Amino acid sequence: MDDMTITSAARVRRLPRLGWGALLAPVMALSLTLWGVHYSTLTVVLLAASIWYLAPAVAADLLPIALINLGVQWIIGAVTLARGDVGVPAGLGGLLTSFQSIAASANYPGSRSHFLITGSPATSAPDMTTAAVINATAGLAVVLFGLWLVPRTIGVHTGLVKRNSELSSRVAKLTATRIDAVDTAALELRRVERDLHDGAQARLVALGIALRAAEGLIKSNPDAATALLSEARENSAKALAELRDLVRGINPPVLAERGLGDAVQALALDAQVDTTVDIHLPGRPPAPVESAVYFAVAEALANAVKHAHATCVHISVTHSGGHLRIEVSDNGFGGADPSLGSGLHGVERRLGTFDGILAVSSPPGGPTIVVIEVPCALSSPKTCSC
Amino acid sequence: MRVVIAEDLFLLREGLASLIKQHGFEVAETVDNGPSLLRALLEQKPDIAVVDVRLPPSYSDEGLRAALEARHQVPGLPILVLSQHVEQLYARELLADQAGGVGYLLKDRVFTDEQFIDALHTVARGGTVMDPEVVAKLLARPSNQQPVTRLTDREREVLALMAEGRSNSAIAQRLFVSEKAVSKHCTSIFAKLDLPPDDDDNRRVLAVLAYLNS
Numbered sequence: 001m002d003d004m005t006i007t008s009a010a011r012v013r014r015l016p017r018l019g020w021g022a023l024l025a026p027v028m029a030l031s032l033t034l035w036g037v038h039y040s041t042l043t044v045v046l047l048a049a050s051i052w053y054l055a056p057a058v059a060a061d062l063l064p065i066a067l068i069n070l071g072v073q074w075i076i077g078a079v080t081l082a083r084g085d086v087g088v089p090a091g092l093g094g095l096l097t098s099f100q101s102i103a104a105s106a107n108y109p110g111s112r113s114h115f116l117i118t119g120s121p122a123t124s125a126p127d128m129t130t131a132a133v134i135n136a137t138a139g140l141a142v143v144l145f146g147l148w149l150v151p152r153t154i155g156v157h158t159g160l161v162k163r164n165s166e167l168s169s170r171v172a173k174l175t176a177t178r179i180d181a182v183d184t185a186a187l188e189l190r191r192v193e194r195d196l197h198d199g200a201q202a203r204l205v206a207l208g209i210a211l212r213a214a215e216g217l218i219k220s221n222p223d224a225a226t227a228l229l230s231e232a233r234e235n236s237a238k239a240l241a242e243l244r245d246l247v248r249g250i251n252p253p254v255l256a257e258r259g260l261g262d263a264v265q266a267l268a269l270d271a272q273v274d275t276t277v278d279i280h281l282p283g284r285p286p287a288p289v290e291s292a293v294y295f296a297v298a299e300a301l302a303n304a305v306k307h308a309h310a311t312c313v314h315i316s317v318t319h320s321g322g323h324l325r326i327e328v329s330d331n332g333f334g335g336a337d338p339s340l341g342s343g344l345h346g347v348e349r350r351l352g353t354f355d356g357i358l359a360v361s362s363p364p365g366g367p368t369i370v371v372i373e374v375p376c377a378l379s380s381p382k383t384c385s386c
Numbered sequence: 387m388r389v390v391i392a393e394d395l396f397l398l399r400e401g402l403a404s405l406i407k408q409h410g411f412e413v414a415e416t417v418d419n420g421p422s423l424l425r426a427l428l429e430q431k432p433d434i435a436v437v438d439v440r441l442p443p444s445y446s447d448e449g450l451r452a453a454l455e456a457r458h459q460v461p462g463l464p465i466l467v468l469s470q471h472v473e474q475l476y477a478r479e480l481l482a483d484q485a486g487g488v489g490y491l492l493k494d495r496v497f498t499d500e501q502f503i504d505a506l507h508t509v510a511r512g513g514t515v516m517d518p519e520v521v522a523k524l525l526a527r528p529s530n531q532q533p534v535t536r537l538t539d540r541e542r543e544v545l546a547l548m549a550e551g552r553s554n555s556a557i558a559q560r561l562f563v564s565e566k567a568v569s570k571h572c573t574s575i576f577a578k579l580d581l582p583p584d585d586d587d588n589r590r591v592l593a594v595l596a597y598l599n600s
Contacts, residue, residue: 258446
C-alpha cells in the first residue's frame with residue numbers, strides 16, 4: 001500500500017514537470033489545427049496550463065475526456081465531410097455541438113485550419129476525401145491517446161485523493177500524539193518537582209537546621225552536637241538515596257551509560273522474579289526511543305510481577321526491517337487490559353509519540369504477552385565488546 | 387600502599403586524595419578521564435585504584451571499562467569502583483574474572499571513612515567488597531536455584547555480610563555471635579557451595595560469586 005501511495009504521489013509530482021510538455025503538446029496542436037494562431041488557441045492553452053498547475057486532479061479527470069471528445073468530433077467531422085454534408089447534426093448538446101461546429105468549420109473547404117491540415121486549399125471532391133481520411137485518422141489517434149490516458153490519470157486522481165485522506169488522518173494522529181507528549185512531559189516535570197520538594201529539598205533544609213544547632217552546641221554540649229552531626233550525615237545520605245531514585249526514574253544510569261540492551265538486562269537482574277533476556281541489537285536506537293521503550297519494558301515487567309503474579313518472565317529485544325520489537329511474556333494469570341490500567345495506557349501514549357505500538361495478549365488465566373514495536377533506525381554498532 | 391584515583395569532579399578527587407593520604411596511603415597519580423586512567427593503571431600498577439564509573443570523555447561507563455580492560459591485561463589488579471548508583475550488572479562484570487581484588491561501592495560510603503578505608507584494605511589484599519545495596523538487591527530476589535537454596539537463613543546472612551567484604555570478626559560483631567560461630571558458618575557455606583579447600587580470601591570471592599549467580 002505504501003508503494004502504491006509513493007508511486008502515485010511521485011507520478012503527481014512528475015506530471016507538472018515531465019508529463020507537462022507531452023500533454024500540452026496535443027492540446028496546442030489541436031488548438032492550432034482548429035483556430036491557427038488565434039486568441040482562442042492562446043485561451044485554451046492557458047486554460048489547460050492553469051488547470052494543470054492549480055488542480056492537477058481535475059486536469060487528470062478532464063484531459064482524457066476532452067481529448068476523446070475532440071477526437072470523436074473530429075471523426076464525426078470527417079464522416080460529414082466525406083458525405084459532402086457540412087451541416088451540424090442535431091441533438092448532441094451544448095459542448096458537443098460547439099466542438100462539432102468547430103470541427104465541421106475546420107474542415108470546411110477554404111477555412112484556415114483546413115488549410116493547415118491538408119497543406120493546400122481544398123476545392124475538389126478527391127481533396128475533400130483525402131482531408132476526411134487524414135482528419136479521421138488524426139481523430140482516431142486522439143481518441144486512442146485519450147483512452148490510453150484514462151487509467152493513468154485515474155490512478156493519479158485516486159492517488160491524490162487517497163494521499164489526501166492519508167495525510168489528514170496522519171495530521172490527526174500527530175496532533176493527538178503531540179498533545180500526549182506535551183501532557184506526559186508536563187506531568188513528568190510536576191512529579192520531579194514534587195519529589196525534589198518533598199524529598200531532597202526537605203532533607204537539605206533539615207540538614208542545615210541540624211548543622212546550625214550543632215554549631216551552637218559544639219562548645220556547651222559536645223555530645224549533643226556529635227549526635228546532631230551524625231543525624232545530619234544520615235540525612236545527607238538519605239537525600240542522596242532519594243536523588244538516586246529520582247534519577248533512576250528520569251534517566252536510568254545503565255540506560256544512559258550502556259543503552260537499551262544492557263539496561264533491559266539490568267532490569268531483569270533486579271526483577272523480583274526469574275527473568276531471562278534475549279537481546280539482539282546491533283546498534284543503539286535514538287535516545288528518546290530507548291527511554292520510552294525502557295520504561296515500557298519496566299512497566300510490563302512490574303505488571304507481570306504485581307498483577308499477574310508470574311514466576312517467570314522472558315524478554316526479547318530485536319531489530320529488523322526498520323522496527324525495534326520487544327516482547328515481554330510471562331506465565332502469570334493474564335487478564336491485563338491496557339484500556340483499564342493507567343500504567344500500560346501511559347506506556348502506549350508515550351510510545352505513540354514515536355509511532356510505536358503496544359499490543360497486549362492476555363487471556364484470563366494467562367499467559368500474557370506484551371509486544372512493543374517502534375519504527376526506528378539504529379546508530380553505529382557498539383564499539384566495545386563488554 | 388600506592389593508590390591511583392580516577393574521578394572527574396575536582397572537589398571529590400581532592401577530597402578522596404586527602405582522605406586516603408590521612409590513612410597512610412600514598413597517592414601515585416590522580417586522573418580525570420578514561421584513557422588516562424587506563425594508561426595510569428598499566429604504567430603505575432598501583433596497590434589499589436579508586437575509580438569512578440562515569441568519566442569523560444563520553445561520560446558513560448568509561449571508568450568501569452578502563453578498569454575491566456586493565457584487569458584483563460593485569461589479572462587481579464585491585465580496583466575499588468565508586469559510583470552514584472550500584473548495579474548488579476556491573477557487579478557481575480567486575481566479578482566475572484573470579485580473580486578477586488574487586489570492590490564496588492556507592493560514593494556515599496566515603497562518608498563513613500572507617501568503612502571506606504576497610505574496603506580499600508580488603509580489596510588491596512585481594513578480597514571482594516560489594517555495596518550493601520547490591521547485596522540487598524540480591525537478597526530481595528527469590529532464588530530457586532541450587533546450591534544457594536541449601537543454605538540456612540543464618541548462613542545466607544553470613545554470606546551477605548561476606549559479600550559486603552566484612553571480615554569474620556566484623557560479621558561476628560554484626561550478628562552478635564562469637565567469631566568461632568561465624569567461622570563454623572563459613573565452613574558450612576563453603577561446603578554447601580562445593581568450594582574446595584583453598585586460600586580463604588579466594589573461597590570468599592567464589593562464595594560471593596555463587597551467591598551473585600544464584
